[in-house]
């Protein structure tokens with residue numbers, strides 16, 4: 244029969260309220276005809292930026308004015324734009340294992356990019372201090388892909404480091420902070436920042452869907468001034484109708500309701516998947532059970548290498564990704580165990596036992 248997916252790269256849109264979304268779209272068309280006939284503000288419509296800034300103040304403790312929000316069609320184009328206005332020989336650093344698509348982008352932009360290892364609290368502060376990059380990319384809410392939730396102590400250390408010298412910024416990529424199960428959400432790093440050193444990055448890819456391409460940055464005032472000077476010619480890349488629809492979707496309370504509903508739905512699937520995996524693999528599996536996000540890490544004792552595992556997964560028609568994808572230096576060890584990223588957004592609850600059986604055949 245067909246493929247099953249334990250991919251971490253999708254949202255479960257089976258429960259997305261398309262009817263409500265289309266109602267909001269009708270309102271957007273009725274109320275904003277003149278905006279739709281025009282190009283919008285380079286950073287995106289003020290009304291939508293105000294709604295986003297109010298929302299993240301409530302949900303993430305982010306302190307900002309609508310003026311500091313920049314909306315864009317994805318995290319990558321936004322990072323490319325803001326980092327692209329930097330002068331020469333900029334040093335950047337990123338978590339390893341980490342988000343290889345940003346690592347690739349920074350290398351393509353001819354930055355010196357340094358992967359930095361993690362310890363149990365997140366990015367290793369000693370290695371950051373040894374390197375002193377100008378831009379540090381981290382995912383403190385739920386480290387991507389290991390899931391580590393960075394404790395306040397490490398957050399303070401990083402903010403002190405960033406404030407110790409001019410020209411240092413931390414990019415806080417808060418990409419799936421909205422999904423926490425039974426543990427409370429630590430406020431954003433940006434909410435603790437007293438020296439305007441944090442660039443906050445958010446996205447609707449996980450909470451709505453990645454195909455909508457609606458993401459945003461919150462810039463500290465001095466970077467914002469530089470941005471406005473540099474990009475006065477810029478035409479906003481996001482679809483304005485989608486942005487106004489998002490505004491009504493948030494303002495009507497539908498967005499918050501959907502995030503709550505998806506938290507419950509994902510928590511249920513996550514629990515079922517973990518139960519099934521433990522039952523099937525017994526002590527052959529070690530699950531990093533961080534109660535957050537749309538995936539978790541699992542270690543399997545096996546002498547099979549990553550290549551063989553990937554081939555066996557294809558044969559079993561099971562879509563799944565391994566830690567190799569995130570090891571930025573490509574030097575992942577193998578021979579004793581392998582580490583897989585197990586996503587649960589793309590699997591139907593009733594297909595979990597079959598998917599676990601297939602995974603068992605992949606490993607053994």
Ligand SMILES: Cc1ncc(COP(=O)(O)O)c(/C=N/[C@@H](CCC(=O)O)COc2ccccc2)c1O
Nearest residue numbers: 251252253254317318342387418446448449453458
């Ligand atoms: C760390 C991190 N930061 C930001 C983003 C989002 O980027 P944006 O969509 O451009 O705003 C992702 C998406 N990463 C994507 C790829 C991960 C990979 O390559 O392995 C996975 O994206 C989704 C996952 C679940 C549900 C919906 C989307 C990110 O992994």
